Amino acid sequence: MKEEMSSVDIRYIVQELKEEIVGARVDKVYHEGNEVRIKLHKAGEGRKDLIIEAGKRIHLTSYIKESPQPSSFAMLLRKHLSGSFVDGIEQHDFDRIVKIRIGKFTIIAELFRRGNVILVDENNTIIGAIRYEEFKDRAIKPKLEYKYPPARENPLEVSWDRFVELIKGEDTEIVRALARKLNMGGLYAEEILLRAGIDKKKNVKKLSEDELKVIYEKMKEVFNSPKKPNIVYKEGKMIDVVPIELKWYEGYERVYFETFSQALDEYFGKLTIEKAKEERTRKLEEKKKQLMATLERQERMIKGFEEEARKNQEIGDLIYANYTIIDGILREFSKAVEKFGWNEFKKRLEEGKKQGNKIALLVKNVNPEEDSITIELEGRKIKLYLNRSINDNAELYYEKAKKAKHKLEGAKKAYEELKRKLEQIEKEIEEEEKKIQVKKIEKRKKKWFEKFRWFISSEGFLVIGGKDATTNEIVVRKYMQENDIYCHADIWGAPHVIIKDGQKASERTIFEACQFAVSMSRAWSEGLYSGDAYWVYPEQVKKQAPSGEFLPKGAFMVYGKRNWMHGIPLKLAVGVVKYEGEELVMCGPVDAVKAHTDKYIVIRPGDVKKSELVKRIQKILEKWGYKVPEEDIMAVLPPGEGEIVEVVE
Incomplete structure (x- = not known):
C-alpha cells in the first residue's frame, strides 16, 4: 500500500x-x-x-x-x-x-x-x-542558509544523449536502471517498460539503440500524460493513488476524481483515520481479539456438550426401546462368561458370527477388563456392562446425559457473560473512535453566484456584486448582459452590482440592489448609517477611460445619465432561504430576506468584530436548526465590524 x-x-x-x-x-x-x-x-x-x-x-x-x-x-x-x-x-x-x-x-x-x-x-x-x-x-538549523540535497536527474529534461549515457553506464536490469538513474521510482519504471513492450528484467547491456529510443519516447509520454486522478483498489482495499491512467493497473478496480487533491485526500485521509483508530483502540482491540478467541472455544464446548447430552440420552432411550433383546443379551452373556470364562466366551462368539447368529453379529467389541461388550443397534454403538442390569446400563447413559446438560448450562452462562464483555469492549471501542480528533469537512458544491456577493430580491431577481477588483471585473465583463441593471454606491472601491434580468424588475428591486451596493461598500466598515447610490443600463458601463487616463483592474467608466437614490440606510438581514432546491445562508436588504424566510437577523454597522458577529449569528441559526459553517456566514457579511439590532423569529 x-x-x-x-x-x-x-x-x-x-x-x-x-x-x-x-x-x-x-x-x-x-x-x-x-x-x-x-x-x-x-x-x-x-x-x-x-x-x-x-x-x-x-x-x-x-x-x-x-x-x-x-x-x-x-x-x-x-x-x-x-x-x-x-x-x-x-x-x-x-x-x-x-x-x-x-x-x-x-x-x-x-x-x-x-x-x-x-x-x-x-x-x-x-x-x-x-x-x-x-x-x-x-x-x-536557524540562521543557516538552506541548501538543497544533491540534485538528481530530471527525466522531463534529460536529453537523448544524456539518457543513453546514464542507462548504458549501468550493468543491471533496465527497470532498476530507470528507477535509480532517473528519479522516478519502481512503479513508473514498470509502466514505461510495459508501454514500450520491453522485458523489465532485460540487462541494459543487451538493449539495442532502437529499444532505448522506444523507452525514451515512452518515458516522455508517461510524464506528459493527461491528468486522470484515481484510487486503485485490490480486493476492495486501496493500494495506490495516482494522477494519471496507468496501464500497469489495467484490470484493477479504479475510482476516478475530478482533482488529484481530492484523490490524495480520500486516500491519505482514510489512512489517517484508520491509523488514528488503531492507535487509540489498540489495547481494546487486543482484548476484543482475546475475547473472540475465547468465545469461539466456548461455542465449540457448547456444541460438544449438546452433542454429548443428546447422544447419551438417545442411547439410554434406545436401550429401553430394545428392552427384550438387550435384557436377553445381558442375562445370557453374563451366564456364559461365568460358566466358560472370557476366552472361551470369545471363541464361541466368533463361531456364532461365522454361523450367522443374529445376536452374535450385534457384538462389535469385547472388553474383559471392563466386563463389558459393545453392540450396534440402529447404527448406534452401545457399551453394556455384563455385571449390571439393563436398568443400570440405561441409567449410566442417562447420568452422562445429565452431567453433559449441567456442563452445558454452565458453558452457556459463561458464553453469555463473554458476549456481554465483548459488547462492552465494542462500545468502548466505539466511544474511543468518537474521540478521534479527525473530522471530514463535507463541502457543499457552491452555486456559480456564490463566488460573488449576492442576494435574491423580494421580487425574486438574482442580484450579484463583486468582492474585490478581480470579481468586480468578472461581474461586469462576464456576467452583465443587455437585459440587466447596473448599480453602484457613490464611494470609491464599492462593488459593481448587477440585477440579472433587472429591466423586468420594479423600483422595489432596484432600491434593494442600491441598498446592497451601499451596504457592501467601504461605507459599512467606516461606520456610516446611510449613503447614496445610482443605477444605469449595461450599455452605459464601459472599460473605456477618458483620453490620457488609465482604468485599474476592476474599474469601469459610467457614461450618460445616472439614476440616483439618496440617503439609503445601511441595514441588512441574514437568514437561511430556499433557492433552486437548496437552503442557502443569505445576507441582503431586510425586505428581500423577509420575503423568503420568516426568521432573520437584522444587522447594521457597529463595533462588534466581524469574527465575533459571525459566531453570534451562527448560534442563532443553530437555535433555529441550521448548521451553517462559520466561513459561509463570513463570506456573505459586509466588510468590517457590525452589530445585531433585531432578531425576528
Missing part, C-alpha cells in the same frame, strides 16, 4: 495547486507531529486547507484534525505568514521538494525519507523547521 507521494505525483499536484492556492490568503497555521496544515481563504472560493506531511504528502484536504495547543513552530509560522498571500508554488527540479512562496517567506516541504517542513526568508536563511538536523553535506 502506498504511503508517500512520488516525484511524479508531486509534479502533478504542484501544477494543480498553482490554480488552487496562488492568490489565497493565509488565515491560520496548525502543526502537530510531522503535519503542518495551512488554513487559506481564496476570494470567491472560500476556505481551502493545505496539508503538508513531512516525508509523505502535500495536497488540499477536507480531513481536519482538532489541533491541540499550538506548538512553537505553529506560532512561528503564524507570526510570519498570517494575513499574507500565496504568491507561488513549485517543485524543485524533479525532486520530492515543494517550495511555497508566501509574502517575503518560503515554506520548503521535504517529502523524501523522514522529511521536514522548513521556513526560510527572502535570503534563503532558515527561520525555523519541524526538526533541526545535520547531514554530511548540509544542515537544517
Whole structure:
C-alpha cells in the first residue's frame, strides 16, 4: 500500500495547486507531529486547507484534525505568514521538494525519507523547521542558509544523449536502471517498460539503440500524460493513488476524481483515520481479539456438550426401546462368561458370527477388563456392562446425559457473560473512535453566484456584486448582459452590482440592489448609517477611460445619465432561504430576506468584530436548526465590524 507521494505525483499536484492556492490568503497555521496544515481563504472560493506531511504528502484536504495547543513552530509560522498571500508554488527540479512562496517567506516541504517542513526568508536563511538536523553535506538549523540535497536527474529534461549515457553506464536490469538513474521510482519504471513492450528484467547491456529510443519516447509520454486522478483498489482495499491512467493497473478496480487533491485526500485521509483508530483502540482491540478467541472455544464446548447430552440420552432411550433383546443379551452373556470364562466366551462368539447368529453379529467389541461388550443397534454403538442390569446400563447413559446438560448450562452462562464483555469492549471501542480528533469537512458544491456577493430580491431577481477588483471585473465583463441593471454606491472601491434580468424588475428591486451596493461598500466598515447610490443600463458601463487616463483592474467608466437614490440606510438581514432546491445562508436588504424566510437577523454597522458577529449569528441559526459553517456566514457579511439590532423569529 502506498504511503508517500512520488516525484511524479508531486509534479502533478504542484501544477494543480498553482490554480488552487496562488492568490489565497493565509488565515491560520496548525502543526502537530510531522503535519503542518495551512488554513487559506481564496476570494470567491472560500476556505481551502493545505496539508503538508513531512516525508509523505502535500495536497488540499477536507480531513481536519482538532489541533491541540499550538506548538512553537505553529506560532512561528503564524507570526510570519498570517494575513499574507500565496504568491507561488513549485517543485524543485524533479525532486520530492515543494517550495511555497508566501509574502517575503518560503515554506520548503521535504517529502523524501523522514522529511521536514522548513521556513526560510527572502535570503534563503532558515527561520525555523519541524526538526533541526545535520547531514554530511548540509544542515537544517536557524540562521543557516538552506541548501538543497544533491540534485538528481530530471527525466522531463534529460536529453537523448544524456539518457543513453546514464542507462548504458549501468550493468543491471533496465527497470532498476530507470528507477535509480532517473528519479522516478519502481512503479513508473514498470509502466514505461510495459508501454514500450520491453522485458523489465532485460540487462541494459543487451538493449539495442532502437529499444532505448522506444523507452525514451515512452518515458516522455508517461510524464506528459493527461491528468486522470484515481484510487486503485485490490480486493476492495486501496493500494495506490495516482494522477494519471496507468496501464500497469489495467484490470484493477479504479475510482476516478475530478482533482488529484481530492484523490490524495480520500486516500491519505482514510489512512489517517484508520491509523488514528488503531492507535487509540489498540489495547481494546487486543482484548476484543482475546475475547473472540475465547468465545469461539466456548461455542465449540457448547456444541460438544449438546452433542454429548443428546447422544447419551438417545442411547439410554434406545436401550429401553430394545428392552427384550438387550435384557436377553445381558442375562445370557453374563451366564456364559461365568460358566466358560472370557476366552472361551470369545471363541464361541466368533463361531456364532461365522454361523450367522443374529445376536452374535450385534457384538462389535469385547472388553474383559471392563466386563463389558459393545453392540450396534440402529447404527448406534452401545457399551453394556455384563455385571449390571439393563436398568443400570440405561441409567449410566442417562447420568452422562445429565452431567453433559449441567456442563452445558454452565458453558452457556459463561458464553453469555463473554458476549456481554465483548459488547462492552465494542462500545468502548466505539466511544474511543468518537474521540478521534479527525473530522471530514463535507463541502457543499457552491452555486456559480456564490463566488460573488449576492442576494435574491423580494421580487425574486438574482442580484450579484463583486468582492474585490478581480470579481468586480468578472461581474461586469462576464456576467452583465443587455437585459440587466447596473448599480453602484457613490464611494470609491464599492462593488459593481448587477440585477440579472433587472429591466423586468420594479423600483422595489432596484432600491434593494442600491441598498446592497451601499451596504457592501467601504461605507459599512467606516461606520456610516446611510449613503447614496445610482443605477444605469449595461450599455452605459464601459472599460473605456477618458483620453490620457488609465482604468485599474476592476474599474469601469459610467457614461450618460445616472439614476440616483439618496440617503439609503445601511441595514441588512441574514437568514437561511430556499433557492433552486437548496437552503442557502443569505445576507441582503431586510425586505428581500423577509420575503423568503420568516426568521432573520437584522444587522447594521457597529463595533462588534466581524469574527465575533459571525459566531453570534451562527448560534442563532443553530437555535433555529441550521448548521451553517462559520466561513459561509463570513463570506456573505459586509466588510468590517457590525452589530445585531433585531432578531425576528
